Amino acid sequence: MARPVADREEVAVADPVLELRDASLSYGSRTLWSGLDLQVRPGELVAVLGGNGTGKTSLLRAVLGLQQLSAGTMQVAGHAPRRGDASIGYVPQQRRIDSHTPLRVRDLVRQGLDGHRWGIGRPGRVRWDRVDAALAQVGASAYADMPLSLLSGGEQQRARVAQALVGDPSLLLCDEPLLSLDQSSQRTVTELVDRRRREHGTAVLFVTHEINPVLPYVDRVLYLAGGRFRIGTVDEVLNSEALSALYGTRVEVLRHGDQVLVAGAPHHVEHHAAPCVHEDEDVAR
Protein backbone atom coordinates (compact mmCIF):
# COMPACT_ATOMS: atom_id res chain seq x y z
CA MET A 1 0.00 0.00 0.00
CA ALA A 2 1.30 3.43 -0.93
CA ARG A 3 0.05 5.12 2.20
CA PRO A 4 2.81 5.65 4.76
CA VAL A 5 2.16 3.83 7.98
CA ALA A 6 1.83 6.40 10.69
CA ASP A 7 2.33 4.74 13.99
CA ARG A 8 4.29 1.78 15.21
CA GLU A 9 1.29 -0.21 16.33
CA GLU A 10 -0.01 -0.59 12.83
CA VAL A 11 3.13 -2.21 11.55
CA ALA A 12 2.59 -5.22 13.73
CA VAL A 13 -0.84 -6.16 12.38
CA ALA A 14 -2.38 -6.16 8.93
CA ASP A 15 -3.31 -2.84 7.38
CA PRO A 16 -6.82 -1.78 8.27
CA VAL A 17 -9.49 -2.35 5.65
CA LEU A 18 -11.34 0.69 6.88
CA GLU A 19 -9.71 3.64 8.53
CA LEU A 20 -11.29 6.87 9.70
CA ARG A 21 -9.18 9.65 11.15
CA ASP A 22 -10.74 12.52 13.05
CA ALA A 23 -13.81 12.10 10.88
CA SER A 24 -16.94 14.22 11.29
CA LEU A 25 -20.27 14.16 9.61
CA SER A 26 -22.79 16.93 9.88
CA TYR A 27 -25.86 18.11 8.06
CA GLY A 28 -25.93 21.88 8.22
CA SER A 29 -25.50 22.82 11.84
CA ARG A 30 -26.37 19.37 13.14
CA THR A 31 -23.36 17.18 13.84
CA LEU A 32 -23.99 13.46 13.82
CA TRP A 33 -20.54 12.58 15.08
CA SER A 34 -17.14 14.18 15.12
CA GLY A 35 -13.56 13.28 15.95
CA LEU A 36 -14.20 9.67 15.03
CA ASP A 37 -11.08 7.52 14.81
CA LEU A 38 -11.83 4.00 13.75
CA GLN A 39 -9.74 1.27 12.24
CA VAL A 40 -11.25 -2.01 11.20
CA ARG A 41 -8.76 -4.74 10.42
CA PRO A 42 -9.19 -7.77 8.17
CA GLY A 43 -11.45 -10.33 9.80
CA GLU A 44 -12.60 -7.94 12.50
CA LEU A 45 -16.30 -7.57 13.27
CA VAL A 46 -17.31 -4.18 14.62
CA ALA A 47 -20.91 -3.71 15.72
CA VAL A 48 -22.29 -0.20 15.27
CA LEU A 49 -24.97 0.56 17.85
CA GLY A 50 -27.06 3.58 18.67
CA GLY A 51 -30.54 5.00 18.29
CA ASN A 52 -32.17 6.38 15.19
CA GLY A 53 -30.62 9.57 13.88
CA THR A 54 -27.26 8.96 15.55
CA GLY A 55 -25.56 8.58 12.19
CA LYS A 56 -25.16 4.81 11.82
CA THR A 57 -26.56 4.72 8.32
CA SER A 58 -24.73 7.92 7.40
CA LEU A 59 -21.49 6.23 8.43
CA LEU A 60 -22.22 3.42 5.99
CA ARG A 61 -23.17 5.91 3.29
CA ALA A 62 -19.87 7.69 3.80
CA VAL A 63 -17.97 4.41 3.47
CA LEU A 64 -19.92 3.68 0.28
CA GLY A 65 -18.91 7.03 -1.16
CA LEU A 66 -22.49 8.29 -1.19
CA GLN A 67 -21.88 10.87 1.52
CA GLN A 68 -18.99 13.28 2.02
CA LEU A 69 -17.32 13.54 5.40
CA SER A 70 -17.53 17.10 6.66
CA ALA A 71 -14.07 16.78 8.19
CA GLY A 72 -11.32 14.23 8.58
CA THR A 73 -10.21 11.45 6.28
CA MET A 74 -11.30 7.97 5.40
CA GLN A 75 -9.57 5.11 3.60
CA VAL A 76 -11.43 2.07 2.29
CA ALA A 77 -9.17 -0.82 1.28
CA GLY A 78 -6.32 1.64 0.84
CA HIS A 79 -8.08 4.29 -1.20
CA ALA A 80 -10.52 7.13 -0.71
CA PRO A 81 -14.19 6.09 -0.57
CA ARG A 82 -15.77 5.91 -4.00
CA ARG A 83 -19.13 5.01 -5.44
CA GLY A 84 -19.55 1.47 -6.65
CA ASP A 85 -16.46 0.23 -4.82
CA ALA A 86 -16.08 -3.44 -5.71
CA SER A 87 -14.17 -4.16 -2.50
CA ILE A 88 -17.32 -3.55 -0.44
CA GLY A 89 -20.19 -5.96 0.01
CA TYR A 90 -23.48 -4.58 1.30
CA VAL A 91 -26.21 -6.47 3.13
CA PRO A 92 -29.40 -4.42 3.54
CA GLN A 93 -32.26 -5.03 5.94
CA GLN A 94 -34.81 -7.62 5.00
CA ARG A 95 -37.75 -6.36 2.99
CA ARG A 96 -40.58 -8.34 1.56
CA ILE A 97 -39.94 -9.19 -2.10
CA ASP A 98 -43.27 -9.48 -3.88
CA SER A 99 -44.26 -11.44 -6.95
CA HIS A 100 -43.64 -8.40 -9.15
CA THR A 101 -39.95 -9.08 -8.83
CA PRO A 102 -39.02 -11.39 -11.69
CA LEU A 103 -35.81 -12.61 -10.16
CA ARG A 104 -34.65 -16.03 -9.14
CA VAL A 105 -32.27 -16.36 -6.22
CA ARG A 106 -29.36 -16.70 -8.65
CA ASP A 107 -30.39 -13.50 -10.46
CA LEU A 108 -30.33 -11.55 -7.19
CA VAL A 109 -26.86 -12.88 -6.43
CA ARG A 110 -25.71 -12.07 -9.95
CA GLN A 111 -26.72 -8.43 -9.43
CA GLY A 112 -23.95 -8.23 -6.87
CA LEU A 113 -21.50 -9.10 -9.63
CA ASP A 114 -22.64 -7.13 -12.67
CA GLY A 115 -25.94 -5.44 -11.82
CA HIS A 116 -24.30 -2.02 -12.01
CA ARG A 117 -22.85 -2.51 -15.49
CA TRP A 118 -24.47 -1.01 -18.57
CA GLY A 119 -26.01 -3.15 -21.28
CA ILE A 120 -27.66 -6.54 -21.01
CA GLY A 121 -24.49 -8.56 -20.54
CA ARG A 122 -23.57 -11.22 -23.04
CA PRO A 123 -25.30 -14.45 -22.02
CA GLY A 124 -22.21 -16.59 -22.47
CA ARG A 125 -20.07 -14.34 -20.30
CA VAL A 126 -22.09 -14.31 -17.12
CA ARG A 127 -19.98 -15.68 -14.29
CA TRP A 128 -22.53 -18.20 -13.07
CA ASP A 129 -19.67 -20.19 -11.56
CA ARG A 130 -19.03 -17.36 -9.11
CA VAL A 131 -22.75 -17.02 -8.44
CA ASP A 132 -22.94 -20.74 -7.68
CA ALA A 133 -19.92 -20.49 -5.39
CA ALA A 134 -21.52 -17.62 -3.44
CA LEU A 135 -24.77 -19.57 -3.17
CA ALA A 136 -22.86 -22.55 -1.86
CA GLN A 137 -21.08 -20.35 0.69
CA VAL A 138 -24.41 -19.43 2.28
CA GLY A 139 -26.00 -22.86 1.80
CA ALA A 140 -28.60 -21.64 -0.68
CA SER A 141 -27.67 -23.84 -3.63
CA ALA A 142 -30.83 -25.92 -3.31
CA TYR A 143 -33.10 -23.00 -4.07
CA ALA A 144 -30.91 -21.17 -6.57
CA ASP A 145 -33.56 -21.38 -9.29
CA MET A 146 -36.55 -20.54 -7.10
CA PRO A 147 -38.34 -17.23 -7.60
CA LEU A 148 -37.24 -14.90 -4.80
CA SER A 149 -40.80 -14.02 -3.94
CA LEU A 150 -41.57 -17.62 -2.92
CA LEU A 151 -38.83 -17.70 -0.29
CA SER A 152 -39.23 -16.95 3.40
CA GLY A 153 -37.71 -13.76 4.81
CA GLY A 154 -34.80 -15.71 6.24
CA GLU A 155 -34.08 -17.43 2.95
CA GLN A 156 -34.25 -14.11 1.10
CA GLN A 157 -31.79 -12.63 3.55
CA ARG A 158 -29.46 -15.56 3.00
CA ALA A 159 -29.61 -14.77 -0.72
CA ARG A 160 -28.74 -11.14 0.04
CA VAL A 161 -25.69 -12.25 1.98
CA ALA A 162 -24.64 -14.30 -1.07
CA GLN A 163 -25.21 -11.22 -3.24
CA ALA A 164 -22.91 -9.21 -0.97
CA LEU A 165 -20.24 -11.92 -0.99
CA VAL A 166 -20.22 -12.78 -4.69
CA GLY A 167 -17.86 -9.89 -5.49
CA ASP A 168 -15.36 -11.25 -2.94
CA PRO A 169 -15.36 -8.08 -0.80
CA SER A 170 -12.68 -7.16 1.69
CA LEU A 171 -15.19 -5.11 3.67
CA LEU A 172 -18.75 -6.15 4.45
CA LEU A 173 -21.29 -3.52 5.46
CA CYS A 174 -24.39 -4.90 7.14
CA ASP A 175 -27.20 -2.38 7.59
CA GLU A 176 -29.70 -3.82 10.06
CA PRO A 177 -29.63 -7.21 8.32
CA LEU A 178 -31.48 -8.91 11.20
CA LEU A 179 -34.50 -6.63 11.29
CA SER A 180 -37.83 -8.47 11.02
CA LEU A 181 -36.19 -11.88 10.96
CA ASP A 182 -37.13 -14.63 13.38
CA GLN A 183 -34.51 -15.78 15.85
CA SER A 184 -33.27 -18.78 13.96
CA SER A 185 -32.85 -16.70 10.78
CA GLN A 186 -31.04 -14.05 12.78
CA ARG A 187 -28.67 -16.70 14.02
CA THR A 188 -28.17 -18.06 10.50
CA VAL A 189 -27.35 -14.66 9.03
CA THR A 190 -24.93 -13.71 11.80
CA GLU A 191 -23.25 -17.11 11.57
CA LEU A 192 -22.83 -16.69 7.81
CA VAL A 193 -21.26 -13.28 8.28
CA ASP A 194 -19.03 -14.60 11.06
CA ARG A 195 -17.90 -17.55 8.97
CA ARG A 196 -17.09 -15.31 6.04
CA ARG A 197 -14.88 -13.01 8.06
CA ARG A 198 -13.05 -15.87 9.72
CA GLU A 199 -12.46 -17.86 6.52
CA HIS A 200 -11.75 -14.95 4.17
CA GLY A 201 -10.54 -12.20 6.49
CA THR A 202 -13.34 -9.90 5.42
CA ALA A 203 -13.74 -6.96 7.79
CA VAL A 204 -17.31 -6.38 8.93
CA LEU A 205 -19.18 -3.27 10.01
CA PHE A 206 -22.45 -4.53 11.46
CA VAL A 207 -25.10 -1.90 12.11
CA THR A 208 -27.84 -3.22 14.36
CA HIS A 209 -30.47 -2.28 16.89
CA GLU A 210 -30.22 -5.66 18.47
CA ILE A 211 -26.85 -6.45 19.93
CA ASN A 212 -27.79 -9.81 21.38
CA PRO A 213 -27.82 -11.93 18.20
CA VAL A 214 -24.33 -10.70 17.27
CA LEU A 215 -22.88 -10.45 20.77
CA PRO A 216 -20.92 -13.73 20.62
CA TYR A 217 -19.12 -12.64 17.44
CA VAL A 218 -18.44 -8.98 18.12
CA ASP A 219 -14.80 -7.93 18.44
CA ARG A 220 -15.51 -4.29 19.15
CA VAL A 221 -18.47 -2.00 19.52
CA LEU A 222 -18.91 1.51 18.15
CA TYR A 223 -21.70 3.06 20.18
CA LEU A 224 -23.11 6.33 18.84
CA ALA A 225 -25.30 8.60 20.94
CA GLY A 226 -26.19 12.25 20.76
CA GLY A 227 -23.20 13.40 18.69
CA ARG A 228 -20.75 11.39 20.77
CA PHE A 229 -19.45 7.89 20.54
CA ARG A 230 -17.54 5.23 22.36
CA ILE A 231 -15.39 2.51 20.82
CA GLY A 232 -14.12 -0.58 22.55
CA THR A 233 -14.75 -4.21 23.33
CA VAL A 234 -18.19 -5.30 24.47
CA ASP A 235 -17.06 -5.22 28.08
CA GLU A 236 -15.55 -1.78 27.73
CA VAL A 237 -18.58 -0.18 26.10
CA LEU A 238 -21.64 -2.09 27.20
CA ASN A 239 -21.47 -1.34 30.90
CA SER A 240 -23.41 1.09 33.03
CA GLU A 241 -20.50 3.48 33.62
CA ALA A 242 -19.47 3.83 30.00
CA LEU A 243 -23.00 4.32 28.62
CA SER A 244 -23.99 6.63 31.45
CA ALA A 245 -20.99 8.80 30.60
CA LEU A 246 -21.87 8.64 26.91
CA TYR A 247 -25.50 9.61 27.40
CA GLY A 248 -24.79 12.00 30.25
CA THR A 249 -27.51 10.38 32.31
CA ARG A 250 -27.89 7.25 34.39
CA VAL A 251 -28.09 4.21 32.10
CA GLU A 252 -28.33 0.70 33.44
CA VAL A 253 -26.76 -2.14 31.49
CA LEU A 254 -27.90 -5.56 32.58
CA ARG A 255 -25.99 -8.61 31.46
CA HIS A 256 -27.36 -12.05 31.85
CA GLY A 257 -25.35 -14.78 30.22
CA ASP A 258 -25.27 -14.01 26.53
CA GLN A 259 -27.92 -11.32 26.76
CA VAL A 260 -27.48 -7.59 27.21
CA LEU A 261 -30.24 -5.21 28.14
CA VAL A 262 -29.73 -1.47 28.07
CA ALA A 263 -32.26 0.27 30.27
CA GLY A 264 -32.85 3.92 30.98
CA ALA A 265 -31.19 5.28 27.86
CA PRO A 266 -32.78 8.60 26.85
CA HIS A 267 -35.98 8.55 24.92
CA HIS A 268 -34.61 8.71 21.41
CA VAL A 269 -32.86 5.40 21.77
CA GLU A 270 -35.49 3.57 23.72
CA HIS A 271 -36.22 1.28 20.80
CA HIS A 272 -32.71 0.00 21.24
CA ALA A 273 -33.74 -1.51 24.52
CA ALA A 274 -37.08 -2.73 23.27
CA PRO A 275 -35.82 -5.46 20.93
CA CYS A 276 -33.67 -6.79 23.71
CA VAL A 277 -36.75 -7.15 25.86
CA HIS A 278 -38.41 -9.15 23.10
CA GLU A 279 -35.30 -11.19 22.94
CA ASP A 280 -35.59 -12.00 26.63
CA GLU A 281 -39.23 -12.87 26.26
CA ASP A 282 -38.36 -15.24 23.49
CA VAL A 283 -35.77 -16.87 25.64
CA ALA A 284 -38.23 -17.23 28.49
CA ARG A 285 -40.81 -18.92 26.28
Place this chain on the structure above:
Amino acid sequence: MSDVWGQLFDFRDYGALLPLVANSLLAGAVLGLVGGMVSSIVMMRDLPFAVHGISELSFAGATGALLIGAGVVAGALAGSVVAALLIGVLGASARSRSSIVGVLMPFGLGLGILFLSLYDGRAANKFGLLIGQIVSVDDPQLTAMLVSGAVVAVGMLVLWRPLVFASTDPEVAAARGVPVRALSIAFMVLLGLAVAISVQTIGALLVLSIICTPAAAAFRVSANPRVVVALSSAFGFTAMVGGILLATGSRLPITPYVTTLSFAIFVVCAGVGAWRQRHGWSRARALAPSSRVAEPATT
Protein backbone atom coordinates in the same frame (compact mmCIF):
# COMPACT_ATOMS: atom_id res chain seq x y z
CA MET B 1 -76.24 -12.76 -34.02
CA SER B 2 -74.56 -13.87 -37.21
CA ASP B 3 -74.78 -10.26 -38.23
CA VAL B 4 -72.64 -9.21 -35.28
CA TRP B 5 -70.26 -12.06 -36.01
CA GLY B 6 -70.04 -10.86 -39.59
CA GLN B 7 -69.12 -7.40 -38.40
CA LEU B 8 -66.49 -8.75 -36.04
CA PHE B 9 -64.79 -11.08 -38.46
CA ASP B 10 -64.94 -10.46 -42.16
CA PHE B 11 -62.20 -11.96 -44.24
CA ARG B 12 -63.65 -11.24 -47.68
CA ASP B 13 -61.18 -9.51 -49.99
CA TYR B 14 -58.55 -10.13 -47.29
CA GLY B 15 -55.70 -10.37 -49.78
CA ALA B 16 -56.60 -7.01 -51.26
CA LEU B 17 -56.94 -5.37 -47.86
CA LEU B 18 -53.71 -6.62 -46.38
CA PRO B 19 -51.35 -4.29 -48.27
CA LEU B 20 -53.40 -1.36 -46.99
CA VAL B 21 -52.56 -2.23 -43.40
CA ALA B 22 -48.89 -2.91 -44.04
CA ASN B 23 -47.86 0.29 -42.27
CA SER B 24 -50.05 -0.48 -39.28
CA LEU B 25 -48.69 -4.00 -39.08
CA LEU B 26 -45.13 -2.73 -39.02
CA ALA B 27 -45.96 -0.10 -36.41
CA GLY B 28 -47.88 -2.68 -34.39
CA ALA B 29 -45.03 -5.17 -34.53
CA VAL B 30 -42.53 -2.59 -33.28
CA LEU B 31 -44.89 -1.37 -30.60
CA GLY B 32 -45.61 -4.90 -29.44
CA LEU B 33 -41.92 -5.79 -29.08
CA VAL B 34 -40.88 -2.50 -27.49
CA GLY B 35 -43.98 -2.31 -25.31
CA GLY B 36 -43.23 -5.77 -23.97
CA MET B 37 -39.74 -4.69 -22.89
CA VAL B 38 -40.95 -1.47 -21.33
CA SER B 39 -43.84 -3.12 -19.55
CA SER B 40 -41.49 -5.49 -17.70
CA ILE B 41 -39.90 -2.48 -16.02
CA VAL B 42 -43.32 -0.85 -15.56
CA MET B 43 -44.37 -3.89 -13.54
CA MET B 44 -41.15 -3.99 -11.50
CA ARG B 45 -41.49 -0.32 -10.61
CA ASP B 46 -45.24 -0.50 -10.02
CA LEU B 47 -45.99 2.14 -12.67
CA PRO B 48 -49.21 1.03 -14.42
CA PHE B 49 -51.16 3.96 -13.00
CA ALA B 50 -48.43 6.34 -14.15
CA VAL B 51 -48.64 4.83 -17.64
CA HIS B 52 -52.33 5.65 -17.70
CA GLY B 53 -51.63 9.22 -16.59
CA ILE B 54 -48.92 9.69 -19.20
CA SER B 55 -51.20 8.43 -21.95
CA GLU B 56 -53.91 10.99 -21.08
CA LEU B 57 -51.40 13.82 -21.36
CA SER B 58 -50.11 12.31 -24.55
CA PHE B 59 -53.70 12.42 -25.78
CA ALA B 60 -53.90 16.09 -24.84
CA GLY B 61 -50.66 16.77 -26.72
CA ALA B 62 -51.82 14.91 -29.80
CA THR B 63 -55.22 16.63 -29.94
CA GLY B 64 -53.60 20.00 -29.28
CA ALA B 65 -51.27 19.38 -32.22
CA LEU B 66 -54.27 18.35 -34.31
CA LEU B 67 -56.01 21.61 -33.46
CA ILE B 68 -53.12 23.89 -34.33
CA GLY B 69 -52.24 21.84 -37.39
CA ALA B 70 -48.94 20.48 -36.10
CA GLY B 71 -48.13 16.79 -36.41
CA VAL B 72 -50.11 14.43 -34.20
CA VAL B 73 -46.99 12.35 -33.59
CA ALA B 74 -45.01 15.35 -32.37
CA GLY B 75 -47.89 16.41 -30.14
CA ALA B 76 -48.29 12.95 -28.65
CA LEU B 77 -44.55 12.74 -28.02
CA ALA B 78 -44.39 16.17 -26.41
CA GLY B 79 -47.38 15.50 -24.17
CA SER B 80 -46.20 12.14 -22.94
CA VAL B 81 -42.55 13.07 -22.38
CA VAL B 82 -43.57 16.15 -20.38
CA ALA B 83 -45.99 14.06 -18.33
CA ALA B 84 -43.44 11.29 -17.81
CA LEU B 85 -40.82 13.79 -16.63
CA LEU B 86 -43.28 15.51 -14.28
CA ILE B 87 -44.25 12.19 -12.76
CA GLY B 88 -40.62 11.10 -12.57
CA VAL B 89 -39.42 14.28 -10.89
CA LEU B 90 -42.36 14.99 -8.60
CA GLY B 91 -43.32 11.42 -7.85
CA ALA B 92 -40.23 9.85 -6.35
CA SER B 93 -42.15 7.84 -3.76
CA ALA B 94 -45.10 5.61 -4.63
CA ARG B 95 -47.53 7.80 -2.70
CA SER B 96 -46.51 11.11 -4.20
CA ARG B 97 -46.47 9.45 -7.60
CA SER B 98 -50.04 8.25 -7.27
CA SER B 99 -51.22 11.68 -6.24
CA ILE B 100 -49.39 13.51 -9.03
CA VAL B 101 -50.79 11.03 -11.57
CA GLY B 102 -54.25 11.48 -10.10
CA VAL B 103 -53.90 15.21 -10.53
CA LEU B 104 -52.46 15.12 -14.05
CA MET B 105 -54.75 12.50 -15.56
CA PRO B 106 -58.13 14.29 -15.51
CA PHE B 107 -56.41 17.53 -16.48
CA GLY B 108 -54.90 15.88 -19.56
CA LEU B 109 -58.12 14.17 -20.52
CA GLY B 110 -60.06 17.43 -20.07
CA LEU B 111 -57.59 19.34 -22.22
CA GLY B 112 -57.80 16.68 -24.89
CA ILE B 113 -61.60 16.82 -24.94
CA LEU B 114 -61.44 20.60 -25.20
CA PHE B 115 -59.06 20.42 -28.16
CA LEU B 116 -61.16 17.76 -29.85
CA SER B 117 -64.35 19.81 -29.44
CA LEU B 118 -62.66 22.83 -30.98
CA TYR B 119 -61.28 20.79 -33.86
CA ASP B 120 -63.58 20.24 -36.81
CA GLY B 121 -61.54 17.90 -38.97
CA ARG B 122 -62.23 14.27 -39.79
CA ALA B 123 -64.18 12.39 -37.19
CA ALA B 124 -62.12 9.22 -37.49
CA ASN B 125 -59.03 10.98 -36.22
CA LYS B 126 -60.96 12.51 -33.36
CA PHE B 127 -61.82 9.48 -31.35
CA GLY B 128 -59.03 7.40 -32.74
CA LEU B 129 -56.61 9.03 -30.33
CA LEU B 130 -58.81 8.10 -27.42
CA ILE B 131 -60.07 4.65 -28.27
CA GLY B 132 -57.83 3.51 -31.12
CA GLN B 133 -57.82 3.80 -34.86
CA ILE B 134 -59.39 1.95 -37.68
CA VAL B 135 -56.07 0.92 -39.10
CA SER B 136 -54.46 3.93 -40.67
CA VAL B 137 -50.84 4.93 -40.31
CA ASP B 138 -49.37 7.08 -43.06
CA ASP B 139 -45.72 7.05 -44.08
CA PRO B 140 -44.41 10.06 -42.12
CA GLN B 141 -46.25 8.79 -39.03
CA LEU B 142 -44.75 5.35 -39.53
CA THR B 143 -41.25 6.79 -39.81
CA ALA B 144 -41.70 8.78 -36.61
CA MET B 145 -43.05 5.73 -34.80
CA LEU B 146 -40.23 3.50 -36.00
CA VAL B 147 -37.61 6.02 -34.96
CA SER B 148 -39.18 6.44 -31.51
CA GLY B 149 -39.45 2.68 -31.19
CA ALA B 150 -35.80 2.25 -32.10
CA VAL B 151 -34.76 4.89 -29.55
CA VAL B 152 -36.72 3.12 -26.83
CA ALA B 153 -35.33 -0.29 -27.76
CA VAL B 154 -31.72 0.88 -27.82
CA GLY B 155 -32.21 2.89 -24.62
CA MET B 156 -33.68 -0.11 -22.83
CA LEU B 157 -30.84 -2.38 -23.93
CA VAL B 158 -28.18 0.07 -22.77
CA LEU B 159 -29.81 0.76 -19.40
CA TRP B 160 -31.02 -2.79 -18.84
CA ARG B 161 -28.91 -4.23 -16.02
CA PRO B 162 -28.63 -1.15 -13.78
CA LEU B 163 -32.28 -0.35 -14.49
CA VAL B 164 -33.42 -3.79 -13.35
CA PHE B 165 -31.12 -3.54 -10.31
CA ALA B 166 -32.48 -0.09 -9.40
CA SER B 167 -36.06 -1.23 -10.00
CA THR B 168 -35.90 -4.39 -7.91
CA ASP B 169 -33.64 -3.19 -5.09
CA PRO B 170 -32.94 0.55 -5.14
CA GLU B 171 -31.15 0.55 -1.80
CA VAL B 172 -28.55 -2.05 -2.71
CA ALA B 173 -28.25 -0.67 -6.24
CA ALA B 174 -27.39 2.75 -4.80
CA ALA B 175 -24.87 1.13 -2.48
CA ARG B 176 -23.24 -0.47 -5.53
CA GLY B 177 -22.91 2.94 -7.18
CA VAL B 178 -25.88 2.70 -9.55
CA PRO B 179 -27.26 6.20 -10.29
CA VAL B 180 -30.76 5.26 -9.15
CA ARG B 181 -32.37 8.66 -9.50
CA ALA B 182 -30.95 9.44 -12.95
CA LEU B 183 -32.00 6.00 -14.19
CA SER B 184 -35.51 6.59 -12.95
CA ILE B 185 -35.76 9.82 -14.96
CA ALA B 186 -34.17 8.23 -18.04
CA PHE B 187 -36.66 5.39 -17.90
CA MET B 188 -39.57 7.81 -17.62
CA VAL B 189 -38.44 9.45 -20.88
CA LEU B 190 -38.29 6.08 -22.64
CA LEU B 191 -41.66 5.20 -21.19
CA GLY B 192 -43.04 8.51 -22.47
CA LEU B 193 -41.83 7.66 -25.98
CA ALA B 194 -43.36 4.19 -25.85
CA VAL B 195 -46.68 5.58 -24.62
CA ALA B 196 -46.73 8.18 -27.39
CA ILE B 197 -46.45 5.44 -30.02
CA SER B 198 -49.18 3.42 -28.33
CA VAL B 199 -51.61 6.31 -28.10
CA GLN B 200 -51.60 6.65 -31.87
CA THR B 201 -52.45 3.01 -32.50
CA ILE B 202 -54.61 1.65 -29.71
CA GLY B 203 -55.73 4.93 -28.14
CA ALA B 204 -54.99 6.74 -24.90
CA LEU B 205 -57.53 4.82 -22.84
CA LEU B 206 -56.14 1.42 -23.74
CA VAL B 207 -52.39 1.87 -23.66
CA LEU B 208 -52.16 -0.39 -20.61
CA SER B 209 -53.14 -3.41 -22.69
CA ILE B 210 -49.77 -3.12 -24.42
CA ILE B 211 -47.67 -1.44 -21.69
CA CYS B 212 -48.70 -3.50 -18.67
CA THR B 213 -50.70 -6.62 -19.54
CA PRO B 214 -47.96 -8.45 -21.51
CA ALA B 215 -45.50 -8.23 -18.61
CA ALA B 216 -48.20 -8.95 -16.04
CA ALA B 217 -48.86 -12.17 -17.96
CA ALA B 218 -45.17 -13.03 -18.27
CA PHE B 219 -44.57 -12.45 -14.53
CA ARG B 220 -47.15 -15.15 -13.82
CA VAL B 221 -45.27 -17.89 -15.59
CA SER B 222 -41.61 -17.13 -14.98
CA ALA B 223 -39.22 -15.49 -12.56
CA ASN B 224 -36.27 -15.69 -14.91
CA PRO B 225 -35.71 -12.09 -16.01
CA ARG B 226 -34.60 -13.01 -19.53
CA VAL B 227 -37.57 -15.30 -20.05
CA VAL B 228 -39.91 -12.66 -18.65
CA VAL B 229 -38.75 -10.01 -21.10
CA ALA B 230 -38.79 -12.38 -24.07
CA LEU B 231 -42.30 -13.60 -23.22
CA SER B 232 -43.54 -10.09 -22.56
CA SER B 233 -42.32 -8.90 -25.96
CA ALA B 234 -43.75 -11.99 -27.64
CA PHE B 235 -47.11 -11.40 -25.95
CA GLY B 236 -47.14 -7.72 -26.94
CA PHE B 237 -46.23 -8.63 -30.50
CA THR B 238 -48.91 -11.31 -30.69
CA ALA B 239 -51.61 -9.03 -29.31
CA MET B 240 -50.76 -6.12 -31.60
CA VAL B 241 -50.12 -7.97 -34.85
CA GLY B 242 -52.86 -10.52 -34.20
CA GLY B 243 -55.29 -7.75 -33.32
CA ILE B 244 -54.55 -5.83 -36.50
CA LEU B 245 -54.85 -8.95 -38.66
CA LEU B 246 -58.22 -9.83 -37.13
CA ALA B 247 -59.49 -6.27 -37.39
CA THR B 248 -58.54 -5.96 -41.06
CA GLY B 249 -61.65 -6.49 -43.08
CA SER B 250 -64.06 -5.37 -40.41
CA ARG B 251 -64.86 -1.72 -40.05
CA LEU B 252 -64.12 -1.70 -36.34
CA PRO B 253 -61.14 -0.18 -34.56
CA ILE B 254 -58.26 -2.56 -33.86
CA THR B 255 -58.58 -1.80 -30.16
CA PRO B 256 -61.04 -4.50 -29.01
CA TYR B 257 -59.11 -7.17 -30.87
CA VAL B 258 -55.80 -6.11 -29.33
CA THR B 259 -57.16 -5.76 -25.80
CA THR B 260 -59.03 -9.06 -25.98
CA LEU B 261 -56.01 -10.96 -27.25
CA SER B 262 -53.85 -9.33 -24.61
CA PHE B 263 -56.32 -10.24 -21.88
CA ALA B 264 -56.72 -13.80 -23.16
CA ILE B 265 -52.95 -14.26 -23.00
CA PHE B 266 -53.00 -12.98 -19.42
CA VAL B 267 -55.77 -15.38 -18.40
CA VAL B 268 -53.90 -18.36 -19.83
CA CYS B 269 -50.69 -17.26 -18.10
CA ALA B 270 -52.47 -16.74 -14.80
CA GLY B 271 -53.78 -20.30 -15.06
CA VAL B 272 -50.37 -21.71 -15.91
CA GLY B 273 -48.81 -19.68 -13.10
CA ALA B 274 -51.31 -20.95 -10.56
CA TRP B 275 -50.64 -24.51 -11.64
CA ARG B 276 -46.91 -23.96 -11.48
CA GLN B 277 -47.08 -22.44 -7.99
CA ARG B 278 -48.82 -25.61 -6.92
CA HIS B 279 -46.83 -28.20 -8.80
CA GLY B 280 -43.62 -26.84 -10.21
CA TRP B 281 -41.92 -24.33 -7.98
CA SER B 282 -43.28 -25.74 -4.77
CA ARG B 283 -41.77 -29.13 -5.52
CA ALA B 284 -38.36 -27.55 -5.90
CA ARG B 285 -39.05 -25.79 -2.63
CA ALA B 286 -39.93 -29.00 -0.89
CA LEU B 287 -36.44 -30.26 -1.65
CA ALA B 288 -34.82 -27.27 -0.05
CA PRO B 289 -35.37 -27.79 3.71
CA SER B 290 -33.14 -30.83 4.11
CA SER B 291 -30.13 -28.92 2.83
CA ARG B 292 -31.23 -25.89 4.79
CA VAL B 293 -31.07 -27.73 8.09
CA ALA B 294 -27.57 -28.94 7.34
CA GLU B 295 -26.26 -25.42 6.68
CA PRO B 296 -24.18 -23.63 7.68
CA ALA B 297 -21.77 -26.49 8.04
CA THR B 298 -19.33 -24.92 10.47
CA THR B 299 -21.79 -24.39 13.30
